[in-house]
Amino acid sequence: MVRKLFFAVAWLGILFLSLMGIYLAIFPKYILNFNLEGIVFRGATLGVAVFYLLIFIEKFLMNFEKSKDYQVQTENGKLTVSSSSINNLVREVVLGNPDLKNIKAKNKIKGKKLYITVTVDAYSDSDIARNISDTQGRIKHEIFEYLSLEVEEVEVKVSKLLKRRGSSILAERGEE
Template sequence: MINKFLFFLGWVGIFILSITGIVCTVMSNVIVKFNPLDSIKTNVVIVVVCVAYFLLSILKLCSLFEKTGDYEIKTENGKVTISANSVISFIKELLSKDREINNIKVITGKKGRKFTIKIKLDMLTDGNIADKTNSIQEMIKQRLSEKMGLEVEKVEVQISKISLKSDNISGTSAEE
């Protein structure tokens, strides 16, 4: 925690120095009577460097407030962190066992303590699509809860491509 605070102070210092450099270079006649670096090329270089550091510090300060994609579970013995990639690979492994599902893409997210999952896939089926997607959603919620202790709020399933099985297209039976 102390390291994060020191880095925060460092980035705030870079932010203040970049603003000071821009102001001193642009308004050098008002602030300083004698400026040994009073050439246009030098002033342009200083302003460009200061603007670059200014933008860098803004990006860094904004990224401090971003939430991580990792999942934390608090237990009686401490904190357990599960990476988002682990959750994604777990879901892909679950869904890859079903031969009707291909091209699985998983996106995970967090809202407070609840997790959301968005799955894009291709499906080859001859059954009811609504029942199939509902069973996928329930299976993922249940398995993540059982195996990892994650409370999943919502599982979205997007079917990118759907194909019907063509076992008996012509209407004739195999007995004829």
């Protein structure tokens, strides 16, 4: 608790210093003891102050960001599952399909609904639509089976079509 209080005071200090720096850069004539009229000094002061102001705003907003952990009520209590655990499970499921490579999984929750987006590279010599559909079904099934989370939607994006080395579509059909 003391640590959080310390950081809160520090961020308020940064906010105060950044606002004062902006004020000094814009209105330097109100300070009598220093010659702050130089454009270089004013620009540097304004740059540093704006930088600290942006850091303050970013950290302030991060404190109010929703947690990416998902909580599931079980008969014995609450189960908390991290977002990275869900992404790892999705990657494992997709790795089971030899026609899909370079898996990047993301997930988000809206309300009580879980949405999963997977970006993959697919081999062009396979039935891509069937592979994607099967993979989407397996992802939904595995997440529900292992984590008891209901997946609302699984979106699979094919970012690149790959060709297998040493083979061609004509060779597989026997037309060469």
